[in-house]
Amino acid sequence: MSREVSILRCSGQALEQYIPDLAQLRIEVFRDFPYLYDGNLAYEENYLQTYIRCQQAVIVLALDGDKIIGASTGIPMQYESEEFMQPFVTHGYDPKKVFYCAESVLKKQYRGLGLGVRFFAERENHARELGGFEYFSFCCVQRADDHPLRPLDYVPLDKFWNKRGYSKHPELVTHYAWKDLDQSEETSKAMIFWLKKV
Numbered sequence: 001m002s003r004e005v006s007i008l009r010c011s012g013q014a015l016e017q018y019i020p021d022l023a024q025l026r027i028e029v030f031r032d033f034p035y036l037y038d039g040n041l042a043y044e045e046n047y048l049q050t051y052i053r054c055q056q057a058v059i060v061l062a063l064d065g066d067k068i069i070g071a072s073t074g075i076p077m078q079y080e081s082e083e084f085m086q087p088f089v090t091h092g093y094d095p096k097k098v099f100y101c102a103e104s105v106l107k108k109q110y111r112g113l114g115l116g117v118r119f120f121a122e123r124e125n126h127a128r129e130l131g132g133f134e135y136f137s138f139c140c141v142q143r144a145d146d147h148p149l150r151p152l153d154y155v156p157l158d159k160f161w162n163k164r165g166y167s168k169h170p171e172l173v174t175h176y177a178w179k180d181l182d183q184s185e186e187t188s189k190a191m192i193f194w195l196k197k198v
Contacts, residue, residue: 018059019045024041027040036149037181058073058122070104097135099137100138168192175191
């Protein structure tokens, strides 16, 4: 590991060169609990095109030398899918006023170095520079406490998110389907949103 990891904030076509590495990183990190995601490169590369097409989206890259070891994505909620916007519409929020901090992925050996804090700061700064937002948001999957694949040493990130100023909003829930590592078919999962005022 290099002494210092560099941070690069990218938007639009500048992201194109990083897509294959980002797709691989997402598959690697999201295999772990709580996501247990059995992903594939074709789907991931197509999914990441959303961030190239939307000029207001951002991807924050963490690099050790020229190697991507982490990444964090963000996009105005109005450019997300209908199932992600609907809970906000139902509860009286304007999706155009919400900046969605989509996900952060980081290789295990680089955790605990403050990069997660930096990821939130960079995405929030990007949203403030765009202007017009009232809320930052993200969502996370809900798994049962007795899930058979839950590691004994698993610690939810709730305290970390609270420290960043975010609050859990159980009324804001959507559902998203993917195939778990221990399952043969996709199943729907509940995803609960967290909010922070800009």
